[in-house]
Amino acid sequence: MTGVAVAEPGAVQRGRQLWLTLLALSMAGMIVSVQQTVVIPLLPRLMTVFGVSVAEVTWVFTASLLVGAVATPLLSRLGDMYGKKRMILFTVGLLILGSVVCAVSVSLPVLIAGRALQGASAALIPLAIGMIRDSFPQEKVMTAIGVVSATMGVGGTLGMIVTGLIADRTTSHHPVFWITAGLGVVAVLLIAVSAHDTGTSAGGRLDLVGASLLSVWLVCLLLAVSQGNDWGWGSGRVVGLFAGAAAVCALWVFSQIRLRAPMIRLHLLIGRRSLPANLAALLLGFAMFGSFTLVSSFVQTPSSAGYGFGGSVLDVGLYALPSTVTMLLSSFMAGHLSTRLGPARSLALGAAVTAAGFGWFTVFNASVLDLIGANALQGLGFGVAYAALGALAVQHVPMDQSGIASGVNSLVRSIGGSASGAVTAALLTSITIAGSAIPTRGAYVLSFAIITVSAIASALVVLVSGVMAREVSGVG
Known part of the structure; x- marks a missing residue:
């Protein structure tokens, strides 16, 4: 015996297997994010190609x-019940199928159908976070979640x-979707080879009543939010959708309380430990998705408007590269920060840094350097914040509910992003340069200020909830 510790071959092999799994999940997450943003710059061109109005082409998104x-x-719930790997492969399969449908589409309805199939892949990120929580050692969980979360920005x-x-x-939209289909095939192969379910499956039967009611009120709510600017916030359709969403949501809550095995246990949404994470997700989603659309529009605004950089779609992506780099770097640091500060404080720190980036561009937005510096700061903050958010969402739930807990958190974040799109679009269309439809610089400044406040509020939510939790613990 030499006294030198030697890692067991099995442990080394398992470590390699886990990081290969992380690579596969990260690539799949990246493709999901690609399909979410890839059509936004294409919308004006699709209007011309198909000869449709703005209201019609918006359905592509x-x-x-x-x-x-x-x-x-x-x-996410099915992943908890029957295995997360199976559901991840299913979601990526739908993304590939949807990409192929979009790639061969020659009419708007077919393109919209393909985009609907692609949309189901949004479930992949919470499923991946649940698999990481099940598979990785505790000390590696937050770093792994951070890497997968960072792929959203990448x-x-x-x-x-x-x-x-x-x-x-080219003027064709087809190549974009062939690329996403090809990347999806690579991701499926990687996941099939490397990923393994190690957590406990809940089994049981799906709550079909709960799933149906949830689907109805979510569609009513998000349809009203996304179409409110086009249809008019006081129109009968929008008011009716909001009323319908409220009524069906009440029925859904009643059904979830009554059932022994509901689709979503309400403590995952509004429980004492879950509510702060979900509120933070709502506010961070509002800030992040709002920044995507605002920066894209600002960069492409011609400088003749008195601001903007007159850039192309490619310029928008290139200017965002600094945020991609800093987001990746900070996601790898997230595990170390969590060990020192805890997930809640890490989330507050990340949200505060993100707010500083938004605040910078709110005040200083005259040059490309201002944008690059603000983007780099935002990426640094988002990398830490989203890793901590993913960890908080599943920290206090049983292993067999990690997928649905992460799914609820992801859903709340998406609702925040939808609300952000509606708010910023309303501001940019209502505050315009006289005699034109171009938003004023003040409209952008106000919009960036709002998402800055949203990021600050996210930090305050988790800090205040942490203080209250310690006080309750001290009293007990």
Whole structure:
């Protein structure tokens, strides 16, 4: 015996297996983010290609949003019941199928159908977070969640760059979707080979009543939010959708309380430990998705408006590269920060840094350097915040509910993003330069200020909830 510790071959092999699994999940997450952002710059071109109005072409984005909102809690729950790997492969399979449908589409309805299929892949991120929580050692969980979460920003940037490169060379939208289909096939192969379910499956039967009611009120709510600017917030359709969402939501809550095995146990949504994480997710989602659309529009605004950089879609992606780099770097640091500070304080720190980036561009937005510096700061904050958010969402729930807990958190974040899109669109369309439809600089400043406040509020939510939890613990 030499006294030198030697790692067991089995432990080394398991470690390699876990990091290969992380690579596969990260790539799949990146592709999901690519498909979410890749169509945004294409919308004006699709209007010309299909000869349709703005309201009609918006369904290319809205269809994916609605299906994603319904699929996220449903597939997350199925992942807990029957295995997360199976559901991850299913979601990526739907993404590939949807990409192929979009790639061969020659009419708007077919393209929308393909986008709806792609939208189901939104469930992949919470499923991946649940698998990480089940499989990885406790000390590695937050770092792994951080890496997968960072792929959202990476994929969003890559989507813009890919679209920009293709837009410069062809007027067709088909190549973009062939690329996402090809990447999806690679991801399926990696996941099939490397990923393994190690957690306990809950089994049982799906709550079909709860799933149906949840689907109805989510579609009503998000449809009203996403179409409110086009249809008019006081119109009968929008008011009716909001009223319908409230009524069906009440029925859904009643059904979840009454059932012994509901689809979503309400403590995962509004419980004492879950509510702060979900509120923080709502506010961070509002900030992140709002920044995507605001920065894209600001960069492409011609400088003749008195602001903006007159950039292309490709420029939007290139200017976002600093945030991608810093997000990746900070996601790897997230585990170390969590060990020192705890997930809640790490989330507060990340949200505060993100707010500093938004605040910077709110005040200083005259040059490209201002944008690059603000983007780098935002990426640094988001990398830490989203890793901590993913860990908080599943920290206090049983292993067999990790998928649905992460799915609820992801769903709430998506609702925040939808609300952000509606709010910023309303501001940019109502505060315009006289005699034109171009938003004023003040409209952008106000919008960036709102998402800055949203990021600050996210930090305050987790800090205040942490203080209250310690006080309750001290009293007990």
